[in-house]
Each structure stands twice: as structure tokens, then as C-alpha cells.
Amino acid sequence: MTTVTTTRTAARVENAVKVYGSGDTSVRALDGVSVGFPAGRFTAIMGPSGSGKSTLMHCAAGLDTLTSGTAHIGDTELSTLDDRRLTLLRRDRVGFVFQAFNLVPTLTVAENITLPLDLARGKGSREWIDALVDVVGLGDRLHHRPSELSGGQQQRVAVARAFAGRPDVVFADEPTGNLDSRSGEEVLGLLGRAVRxxxxxxxxxxxxxxxxxxxxxxxxxxxxxxxxxxEAPTADKVLDRMKAFDGASGSEGVRS
Structure with a gap:
């Protein structure tokens, strides 16, 4: 299925193919995917285990390379960049939120949030950082270390850090996977507010x-x-669609 978008895309892949291994043991993790992720929007990627959703995210974000096809951040094609320029692009134009919070334990909350700016030797906007801190609700935790925070609070720090440099796009890989339902809802609400x-x-x-x-x-x-x-998903509609995969056999491009 080829996706055509008319709005500006923050990231996109075209005819993306990713093959792991070779010969009889090769696995085709992506099989000709073309999709754009619109700027100013919150897009979720779902699918059964082994469907290629994490591979798609990693290749779109420049964390992994495609076997064929192209990946773009804005108008920049990632395959045209050498390792140094790709590292700089990921630092300056892409944010990441992972299931494991990946905070630096020796740094305070404030220092973790501004870490991307410090690595880039950029001061950033004080107003922007203050606005982020306000949105994530961590104004009274700025001088705490990660070990002094709950899991939900640590993930909120990770979200603020991801947005600190005003990247073109933030990729979040199972960001609520290590959180209880209440903390997960807080983090998801935070991501939604950052978009809207x-x-x-x-x-x-x-x-x-x-x-x-x-x-x-x-x-x-x-x-x-x-x-x-x-579009406009609800939990029930998404669950019903996911259940359809369990019984699918060759329909809508789903192979058993």
C-alpha cells in the first residue's frame, strides 16, 4: 500500500525494504513500505509481533539503515549522509523516547532535560525549556536525581529531554511499556499536548x-x-482492528 500525503512531512520512507540475514535464514522485516509522518501530528504504529513496526521506526529515525528504498527527515535523505552528519542530524533534528528511560543517573532533572542542548553546545531558549518543564509538571523536581523519581516522573523527564532541542520529529518506542496505567496515561497525555x-x-x-x-x-x-x-482512533476500534489480524489469512496483504 502506497501512501500519498499532501501536507508537509517531518519524516518519511519510500519503498522501504529491510532484510536481516541472507539466504534461507533471511527475514524481510520491511517489504516495500511507503509512508509519510505529517508535521504537527501524533502518529501511532501498531501491528502483531514481528510485523516490522519497530524496524520501520528505527529506519525512519536513522538508527538503522534500509536494504533498499529511502528514508528522509524533512527533505534530507538519510542514505546520503556519512556517519558524522547522520549523528549530527539525529542530535539536532530528531528526539527519542524509549521504554527504558535512559536518563543519566548522575545528572539532575534539569541537567537531563538540557543534555541535548549541552552536547550541541547550544544554549537554546530559556522560555522554551521553561514551557517544557511546565508542560511535564516537573518544576518542583528540577534538582532531584533520577533515582529520587517514580517511573512515570522519569519518563516525563525523558519526554522533556526529547523535545528540548525542538527537533523536527520525536520517535517514541513503547514509551509506556515500563509504566503503570496511571503513569502511562500521564505520559501519553503529555505527548499529545506537545503535539497540539x-x-x-x-x-x-x-x-x-x-x-x-x-x-x-x-x-x-x-x-x-x-x-x-x-483516523481519529478509539481504543475499541483499534482493538477490533488488531483482533482481525489473528484470524487473517491472506486478506488485506496480511500473510499467515
Missing amino acids: QMDRTVVMVTHDPVAAAHADEVLFLADGRLVDRM
């Missing part, structure tokens, strides 16, 4: 229909192919 109130762009991989319901649109992958998409 601060004009940010988020692409999130998740297996959770409740999490996907926070997005503006859900993309569904199966066997490395884009097989469906859903």
Missing part, C-alpha cells in the same frame, strides 16, 4: 490500543507491509 499545544511531531510504536487512541492516526503493519490506517 506546542506544534510538535510524534511518531510512536506501541502494542497497546489504549495508547494508540491518543494519536491522531494509527498505521497498521503486518508482515512488513502497511495494510491499514485509522
Whole structure:
């Protein structure tokens, strides 16, 4: 399924193919995926285990390379960049939120949030950082270390850090996977507010229909192919669509 978008895309892949291994043991994790992630929108990627959703995110973000096809951040094609320029692009134009919070334990909350700016030797905007701190609700925790925070608070720090440099797009890989339902809802609400109130762009991989319901649109992958998409998702609608994969056999591009 080829996706055509008319709005500005923060990131996109075209005819993306990713093959791991070779010969009889090779695995085709992505099988000709073309999709754009619109700027200023919250997109979720879902699919059964092994569908290629994390591979798609990693290749779109420049964390992994495609076997064939192209990946772009804005108008920049990632395959044209050498290692140094790709590292700089990921630092300056891409934010990441992972299931494991990946905070630096020796730094305070404030220092963790501004770490991308410090690494880039950029001061950034004090007003922007203050606005982020306000949105994530951590104004009274800025001098704490990660070990002094709950899991939900640590993930909120990670979200603020991801947005600190005003990247073109933030990729979130199962960002609520290590959180209880209440903390997870807080983090998902935070990602949604960053998109809608601060004009940010988020692409999130998740297996959770409740999490996907926070997005503006859900993309569904199966066997490395884009097989469906859903605007204005609800948890029930997403769950029903995911259940359809269990009994699918060759329909809508889903292979058993």
C-alpha cells in the first residue's frame, strides 16, 4: 500500500525494504513500505509481533539503515549522509523516547532535560525549556536525581529531554511499556499536548490500543507491509482492528 500525503512531512520512507540475514535464514522485516509522518501530528504504529513496526521506526529515525528504498527527515535523505552528519542530524533534528528511560543517573532533572542542548553546545531558549518543564509538571523536581523519581516522573523527564532541542520529529518506542496505567496515561497525555499545544511531531510504536487512541492516526503493519490506517482512533476500534489480524489469512496483504 502506497501512501500519498499532501501536507508537509517531518519524516518519511519510500519503498522501504529491510532484510536481516541472507539466504534461507533471511527475514524481510520491511517489504516495500511507503509512508509519510505529517508535521504537527501524533502518529501511532501498531501491528502483531514481528510485523516490522519497530524496524520501520528505527529506519525512519536513522538508527538503522534500509536494504533498499529511502528514508528522509524533512527533505534530507538519510542514505546520503556519512556517519558524522547522520549523528549530527539525529542530535539536532530528531528526539527519542524509549521504554527504558535512559536518563543519566548522575545528572539532575534539569541537567537531563538540557543534555541535548549541552552536547550541541547550544544554549537554546530559556522560555522554551521553561514551557517544557511546565508542560511535564516537573518544576518542583528540577534538582532531584533520577533515582529520587517514580517511573512515570522519569519518563516525563525523558519526554522533556526529547523535545528540548525542538527537533523536527520525536520517535517514541513503547514509551509506556515500563509504566503503570496511571503513569502511562500521564505520559501519553503529555505527548499529545506537545503535539497540539506546542506544534510538535510524534511518531510512536506501541502494542497497546489504549495508547494508540491518543494519536491522531494509527498505521497498521503486518508482515512488513502497511495494510491499514485509522483516523481519529478509539481504543475499541483499534482493538477490533488488531483482533482481525489473528484470524487473517491472506486478506488485506496480511500473510499467515
